[in-house]
Amino acid sequence: MRRPTHRQLPQLLGEARRWFEEAMLAALEAAGEQPVSAPQSQLFSVLEDGGTTVSEAARRMGVTRQTAHQAVHGLVAAGMLEQVPDPASARRRLIRRTPEGERVHRQAGLILEGLEARLAERIGRDAVDALRAALETPWGDPPTLALGRSRESGPEASAPEASG
Amino acid sequence: MRRPTHRQLPQLLGEARRWFEEAMLAALEAAGEQPVSAPQSQLFSVLEDGGTTVSEAARRMGVTRQTAHQAVHGLVAAGMLEQVPDPASARRRLIRRTPEGERVHRQAGLILEGLEARLAERIGRDAVDALRAALETPWGDPPTLALGRSRESGPEASAPEASG
DNA sequence: ATCATATGTCAGGCTGCCTGACATAGATAC
DNA sequence: GTATCTATGTCAGGCAGCCTGACATATGAT
Numbered sequence: 451m452r453r454p455t456h457r458q459l460p461q462l463l464g465e466a467r468r469w470f471e472e473a474m475l476a477a478l479e480a481a482g483e484q485p486v487s488a489p490q491s492q493l494f495s496v497l498e499d500g501g502t503t504v505s506e507a508a509r510r511m512g513v514t515r516q517t518a519h520q521a522v523h524g525l526v527a528a529g530m531l532e533q534v535p536d537p538a539s540a541r542r543r544l545i546r547r548t549p550e551g552e553r554v555h556r557q558a559g560l561i562l563e564g565l566e567a568r569l570a571e572r573i574g575r576d577a578v579d580a581l582r583a584a585l586e587t588p589w590g591d592p593p594t595l596a597l598g599r600s601r602e603s604g605p606e607a608s609a610p611e612a613s614g
Numbered sequence: 615m616r617r618p619t620h621r622q623l624p625q626l627l628g629e630a631r632r633w634f635e636e637a638m639l640a641a642l643e644a645a646g647e648q649p650v651s652a653p654q655s656q657l658f659s660v661l662e663d664g665g666t667t668v669s670e671a672a673r674r675m676g677v678t679r680q681t682a683h684q685a686v687h688g689l690v691a692a693g694m695l696e697q698v699p700d701p702a703s704a705r706r707r708l709i710r711r712t713p714e715g716e717r718v719h720r721q722a723g724l725i726l727e728g729l730e731a732r733l734a735e736r737i738g739r740d741a742v743d744a745l746r747a748a749l750e751t752p753w754g755d756p757p758t759l760a761l762g763r764s765r766e767s768g769p770e771a772s773a774p775e776a777s778g
Numbered sequence: 779a780t781c782a783t784a785t786g787t788c789a790g791g792c793t794g795c796c797t798g799a800c801a802t803a804g805a806t807a808c
Numbered sequence: 809g810t811a812t813c814t815a816t817g818t819c820a821g822g823c824a825g826c827c828t829g830a831c832a833t834a835t836g837a838t
Contacts, residue, residue, distance in 0.1 A: 489825065489826090513827090514826070514828085516828085517827075520824095520825075521825090539834075539835070540833085540834060540835080541833060541834035541835060542834090
């Protein structure tokens with residue numbers, strides 16, 4: 451038989467991500483909550499208690515304002531998010547979880563903890579901690595490790611630039 | 615406060631994946647290769663030397679045959695993949711890398727190694743190994759950990775079922 | 779007042795992924 | 809030998825996420 455040669459990291463990362471994501475959304479739905487999409491779930495997790503702007507959320511999600519706006523729209527329609535004017539600046543609208551949204555958020559947090567515990571049972575608590583530690587690397591930079599010649603990319607107005 | 619510094623695993627996994635993916639595709643393009651999409655790259659990585667069927671590739675990618683077929687189509691059009699009849703079974707068509715595709719594949723492998731080395735510089739070789747080890751967990755199972763009461767299960771006809 | 783900038787929103791388009799449907803070919807039952 | 813079942817490959821249609829482009833509005837600098 452063939453030897454599965456050292457599978458590639460991007461693929462492994464993707465699988466792990468999918469595992470968590472699917473399990474969480476399924477568990478949320480199994481708990482009787484409204485259906486939540488993956489980006490909505492991600493949006494939920496980048497919100498602060500004090501309220502956040504769409505732009506700020508987009509930066510944290512690593513997507514454009516427009517994409518984040520879409521997720522916000524869905525969540526507002528579902529009654530889990532609300533938009534309130536920012537007292538400090540009238541051009542801003544803060545997005546905030548409604549009580550309902552807060553409840554779902556807490557639920558999601560519990561699920562995630564459970565999932566992590568489930569993982570710890572399999573690979574050990576130390577391994578999970580090591581995983582976290584490794585992943586918390588500030589990936590911010592696009593290495594552009596040029597084997598040949600380097601390429602230049604224009605810094606757009608609101609590029610994703612996942613920097614957290 | 616609820617520990618805002620403790621970011622959620624799915625998000626961390628997604629960021630890491632994006633980092634690798636973007637860096638690799640950018641490096642590939644910077645090296646003068648034809649543009650490759652993310653799923654095409656993934657497809658490339660699940661091929662065996664002996665040739666693989668679209669169905670098998672789909673299973674390994676965790677997507678449907680149709681989706682895999684799409685990626686294959688693009689790669690064939692780009693001259694990096696070829697489809698040959700399977701001598702063992704006429705209803706199968708094996709997909710195989712062309713010499714051109716083989717070259718690009720090797721290139722991609724080098725880039726990935728470089729990226730991993732780059733990561734090792736930041737977090738240490740041990741941490742990278744630990745990351746690998748943790749990620750190579752067989753995620754195969756959909757935990758369905760029900761916090762609430764209703765437990766629902768849906769065994770679909772030909773679901774992706776990322777089981778590897 | 780005017781202009782540059784940041785933010786929020788909508789419109790349109792691309793791509794990945796899905797389900798549905800169908801053709802083909804090997805395996806199995808009769 | 810024929811009929812049926814199953815696995816595979818392919819195409820068509822549709823949905824969702826993410827993007828760029830464009831525009832309105834509000835703030836701050838000049």
